[in-house]
Amino acid sequence: MFLSIALPIALGFTIFLIGMKLMELALHQLAGPHLNRLLHRSTATPLHGLAVGTATTAFLQSSTAVTVIAIGLVNTGLLTFPRTLGIILGSNIGTCLTTELIGLNLNRLAIPLLVASTIGWLVTALLDEYNLLRLHDALLSKLAVIRSGCVALGGFSVLLAGMTIMQSVGSDVQQSELFGWFLDRARASLWWGLAAGAILTAIVHSSAAVIGIIMGFASIGAMPLELGVAVVLGANIGTCATALLASIGGTKGGQFVALSHIALNAGGALLFMPFIGELAVASGWMAYSPASQIAHAQTIFNVASSLLALPLCYLPVFRKLQSA
Numbered sequence: 001m002f003l004s005i006a007l008p009i010a011l012g013f014t015i016f017l018i019g020m021k022l023m024e025l026a027l028h029q030l031a032g033p034h035l036n037r038l039l040h041r042s043t044a045t046p047l048h049g050l051a052v053g054t055a056t057t058a059f060l061q062s063s064t065a066v067t068v069i070a071i072g073l074v075n076t077g078l079l080t081f082p083r084t085l086g087i088i089l090g091s092n093i094g095t096c097l098t099t100e101l102i103g104l105n106l107n108r109l110a111i112p113l114l115v116a117s118t119i120g121w122l123v124t125a126l127l128d129e130y131n132l133l134r135l136h137d138a139l140l141s142k143l144a145v146i147r148s149g150c151v152a153l154g155g156f157s158v159l160l161a162g163m164t165i166m167q168s169v170g171s172d173v174q175q176s177e178l179f180g181w182f183l184d185r186a187r188a189s190l191w192w193g194l195a196a197g198a199i200l201t202a203i204v205h206s207s208a209a210v211i212g213i214i215m216g217f218a219s220i221g222a223m224p225l226e227l228g229v230a231v232v233l234g235a236n237i238g239t240c241a242t243a244l245l246a247s248i249g250g251t252k253g254g255q256f257v258a259l260s261h262i263a264l265n266a267g268g269a270l271l272f273m274p275f276i277g278e279l280a281v282a283s284g285w286m287a288y289s290p291a292s293q294i295a296h297a298q299t300i301f302n303v304a305s306s307l308l309a310l311p312l313c314y315l316p317v318f319r320k321l322q323s324a
Contacts, residue, residue, distance in 0.1 A: 008165055008166065009166055009213075011165055012162045012163070012164070012165030012166035013162065013166060013204075013209065013213070014162070015158055015159075015161055015162035015165060016158075016159050016162030016163060016166070016209055016212060017162075017204070017206060017209055018155075018158055018162075019155045019156060019157070019158030019159030019160070019161070019162055020062075020098075020155065020159055020206060020208060020209065021155070022151060022152070022154060022155025022158060023152045023155035023156055023159070024060060024062045024065060024155075025151075026148045026149070026151035026152040026155060027059055027060050027148070027152050029148050043079070043083040043084070043086060043087060044083075045086065046082075046085050046086035046089070046310060046313035046314060047086060047310065048086060049083060049084070049085060049086020049087045049089070049090060050086040050087075050089045050090040050093070050306065050310060051086075051090060052086070052087065052090060053066060053086060053087035053088065053089060053090020053091045053093075053094060054090035054091070054093045054094040055090070055094065056090075056091075056094065057090065057091040057092075057093070057094025057095050057097075058094035058095075058097045059094075062095070063091040063092060063094065063095035063207075063239065064205065064206075064239060064242045064243065066087065066091045066094070067087075067088060067091055067242075067243040067246075067257070067258075067261055068242065068243060068246045070084045070087050070088070070257055071084075071243060071246050071247050071250060071254045071257045071258060072246075072254075074250075074251060074253040074254045074256075074257055075250040075251045075253070075254040080253065081253040081254075081256045081257060081260075082313075084257045084260070085260060085313040086310075086313060088257065088260055088261050088264060089264065089306035089309055089310060089313070090306070092236070092264065092265070092302040092305065092306050093302055093303055093306050095207070095208070095302070096295075096298055096299040096302050096303070098208045099208060099211050099212070099215070099294070099295040099298050099299070100292075100295045100296075100299060101156070102159075102160075102163065102208075102211075102212050102215060102291070102295065103215060103289070103291045103292035103293075103294065103295030103296070104292070106160055107160050107161075107163055107164045109157070109160065110157045110158075110160035110161040110164060111157070111161075113153055113154070113156065113157035113160070114154055114157035114158065114161070116153070117150045117151070117153040117154035117157060118150075118154060120146065120147075120149075120150035120153075121147055121150040121151060121154065124143045124144075124146050124147040124150065125147060127143055159212075163212055163215075163216060166212075166213055166216050182196070183223075183224075183227070186224075186227045186230070187224075190226060190227060190230040190273070190276055191230075191273070192230075193227045193228075193229075193230030193231045193233075193234060194230050194231070194233055194234040194237070194269065194273065195234060196231055196234060197210060197214075197230070197231035197232060197233065197234025197235040197236075197237070197238060198234040198235070198237040198238040199234075199238065200234075200235070200238065201234070201235040201236075201237070201238025201239050201241070202238040202239075202241035203238075205239075205241065205242045206239075207235040207236060207238065207239040210231070210235045210238070211231075211232055211235050211294065211295075211298060214228045214231050214232065214235075214294055215228075215290075215291040215294045215295065216291070218290040218291055218293070218294050219289060219290050219291040221290070225280050225284075225290060225293060225294070226276050226277060226280050228290075228294050228297075229276050229279055229280050229283070229294065229297045230273070230276055232294060232297055232298050232301065233268075233269040233272060233273065233276075233301065234269065236265045236268070236269055236298075236301070236302070237262075237265050237266050237269050239265065240258070240261050240262045240265050240266070243257070243258045243261050243262075244258045244261075244262065246258065247259075264305060264306070264309055265305075267305075267309075268301065268302075268304075268305030268308075268309075269301075271305070271308075272301055272304075272305075279297055279300060279301065280293070280297060282296075282297075282300055283296035283297035283299075283300055284296075
């Protein structure tokens with residue numbers, strides 16, 4: 001029983017993470033040359049920072065990547081700590097796009113998308129390598145953009161394939177003693193779900209991966225919805241671990257960025273824990289499946305947390321840290 005669960009989950013999780021990294025690397029290659037300049041010039045106020053952080057994170061598909069970039073810019077003196085406050089808030093909103101896409105239940109499109117992206121990559125690579133059509137440099141650069149887009153699309157298809165593999169063991173998971181033990185504890189206290197989400201995400205450094213697993217369990221009825229929402233809140237805490245590690249040995253301003261990320265996510269999770277039932281109900285208003293309901297809960301939580309924290313970013317105390 002253990003191997004029939006552990007091996008498919010490990011394989012599916014590995015494939016999922018590979019897809020996530022392919023997407024992140026391809027999209028970062030597209031935006032990388034312009035990202036630092038955009039963050040430096042477009043964060044004059046926390047509201048501007050929120051908009052830019054949302055857009056860049058939605059594009060890069062990684063709030064961790066944007067947060068780590070912000071820490072790096074502060075450490076090198078290209079950005080001051082107060083200018084990153086809005087970026088942190090926006091990164092939490094932008095990261096919801098990944099889970100919302102997963103919640104669309106597009107698993108059946110994994111193979112067609114992979115085939116289409118592979119063909120697109122091969123065609124653009126051959127045209128670029130041999131310049132068969134005698135293209136000018138401007139057109140060749142556009143081919144490079146299309147090729148990176150194909151890699152990102154291929155990464156998304158691989159991500160979907162990993163989700164399918166993990167969902168295939170749902171019935172075995174439901175029958176396992178360890179999962180039954182966890183559900184018993186979680187029925188007594190949803191704090192077990194919060195702790196599990198935080199620990200798992202800190203270990204694997206991907207909140208989307210952990211939330212994706214929970215969405216898979218919820219879609220087959222293996223996990224109660226409120227417990228799934230608690231794990232989502234915990235995953236938002238666990239995702240701060242990477243930024244915290246990136247800030248070690250950096251400047252005080254860079255450490256402030258990591259701490260503000262922790263304060264936002266942990267504070268928001270603790271604030272929403274007593275209202276998990278209400279959050280589950282609200283997420284169900286526009287949901288068409290348990291998986292989409294988990295995704296909507298993540299979106300509502302992150303948007304509400306960021307908007308509630310936005311006025312605090314204008315406090316005079318943060319202006320005094322301008323030189324940090």
